[in-house]
Amino acid sequence: MPLISAGTMVLDGQIRRPGWLDTSGGRILGCGGGPPPRAPDRDFPDSVVVPGFVDMHVHGGGGASYPVAQEIGDAAAFHLRHGTTTTLASLVTAAPAELLAGVRALAGAARRGTVAGIHLEGPWLSAARCGAHDRSALRDPDPAEIDAVLDAGGGAIRMVTLAPERPGGDAAIRRFLDAGVVVAIGHSDATYEQTTHAIGLGATVGTHLFNAMPPLHHREPGPALALLGDPGVTVELIADGVHLHPAVVDAVLRAAGPQRVAVVTDAIAAAGCDDGTFRLGAVPVEVVSGVARVRGTDTIAGSTATMDRLFRAVARRAGLAEAVQVTAATPARALGLQRVGVLRTGYDADLVVLQRDWHVAAVMVRGDWRVPERG
Numbered sequence: 001m002p003l004i005s006a007g008t009m010v011l012d013g014q015i016r017r018p019g020w021l022d023t024s025g026g027r028i029l030g031c032g033g034g035p036p037p038r039a040p041d042r043d044f045p046d047s048v049v050v051p052g053f054v055d056m057h058v059h060g061g062g063g064a065s066y067p068v069a070q071e072i073g074d075a076a077a078f079h080l081r082h083g084t085t086t087t088l089a090s091l092v093t094a095a096p097a098e099l100l101a102g103v104r105a106l107a108g109a110a111r112r113g114t115v116a117g118i119h120l121e122g123p124w125l126s127a128a129r130c131g132a133h134d135r136s137a138l139r140d141p142d143p144a145e146i147d148a149v150l151d152a153g154g155g156a157i158r159m160v161t162l163a164p165e166r167p168g169g170d171a172a173i174r175r176f177l178d179a180g181v182v183v184a185i186g187h188s189d190a191t192y193e194q195t196t197h198a199i200g201l202g203a204t205v206g207t208h209l210f211n212a213m214p215p216l217h218h219r220e221p222g223p224a225l226a227l228l229g230d231p232g233v234t235v236e237l238i239a240d241g242v243h244l245h246p247a248v249v250d251a252v253l254r255a256a257g258p259q260r261v262a263v264v265t266d267a268i269a270a271a272g273c274d275d276g277t278f279r280l281g282a283v284p285v286e287v288v289s290g291v292a293r294v295r296g297t298d299t300i301a302g303s304t305a306t307m308d309r310l311f312r313a314v315a316r317r318a319g320l321a322e323a324v325q326v327t328a329a330t331p332a333r334a335l336g337l338q339r340v341g342v343l344r345t346g347y348d349a350d351l352v353v354l355q356r357d358w359h360v361a362a363v364m365v366r367g368d369w370r371v372p373e374r375g
């Protein structure tokens with residue numbers, strides 16, 4: 001069975017130089033620091049091996065969008081080439097029939113293993129903080145609609161982002177939690193107190209912290225401080241240098257610690273493409289110099305980021321182990337995903353080989369080289 005070794009490996013959160021990893025049947029059979037127990041099948045003496053990235057918030061990439069049926073595979077494949085081995089597929093706000101159709105298309109992709117599950121971003125969001133979401137399709141959470149959506153998902157819905165202050169918010173949180181769905185707070189105009197209440201009900205994620213929520217004010221700390229302050233909450237950060245100042249990323253990493261920070265791309269179809277016109281759901285988006293905005297406005301509309309780029313940004317500022325934690329282990333744990341996010345015996349053999357400059361050289365998914373070594 002394939003045994004690989006590398007100059008540097010991050011195993012179980014620890015940096016090993018050198019390190020080795022043995023795989024069998026798609027799983028990690030054993031791993032450790034120091035010289036490998038036998039001659040390796042593949043040796044990467046100048047490379048760094050890290051866990052495959054886990055992206056819990058992404059709408060598309062490489063010109064392809066979730067949930068367009070014929071584009072789902074292309075979007076996932078694009079991000080795989082950038083090291084994402086586990087991905088949710090995020091849906092934006094849509095009218096009821098369109099929402100159900102999107103959920104059904106993605107549920108099929110989840111059953112095939114193309115994506116690890118669905119993230120419903122809306123339609124139960126705040127009109128005051130809707131960002132690039134179609135304001136006309138926002139609505140209060142309705143128990144019958146939630147049941148229909150859960151039904152259409154057939155267990156594939158892994159996370160929902162909602163604004164807890166909307167009428168019916170408490171009942172919606174309870175219903176999603178009952179169905180095993182992770183509840184995230186975002187696109188919200190909630191007060192600090194409303195947010196704390198929602199966390200008390202069981203919300204465990206803050207969707208792209210600071211984006212699409214009131215800014216932190218010293219007398220009105222709002223959702224941002226409530227999410228940041230609760231040890232049971234994981235906060236998403238779009239660490240692309242556009243959505244957040246790098247100093248804010250640093251401050252959140254210090255305040256919450258890497259165990260509570262999940263770096264996400266929030267990428268749209270435009271990731272990996274030249275500047276131009278795209279769509280995010282029904283909303284037209286213009287990309288200029290790699291920054292996506294709702295056409296004719298200043299509103300940022302997702303990103304053109306990839307996880308490898310965000311990994312490099314965090315690794316340069318905070319360090320290798322921290323970058324591994326926020327791009328793999330933390331999001332996997334926040335989503336309750338088993339056997340991914342860490343290189344550990346018994347876990348899936350999902351890994352990224354990075355060159356010395358931390359660019360992706362190769363990607364393994366469940367023991368298969370899905371992206372063979374470049375150059």
Ligand SMILES: [Zn+2]
Nearest residue numbers: 057090121266
């Ligand atoms: Zn999004």
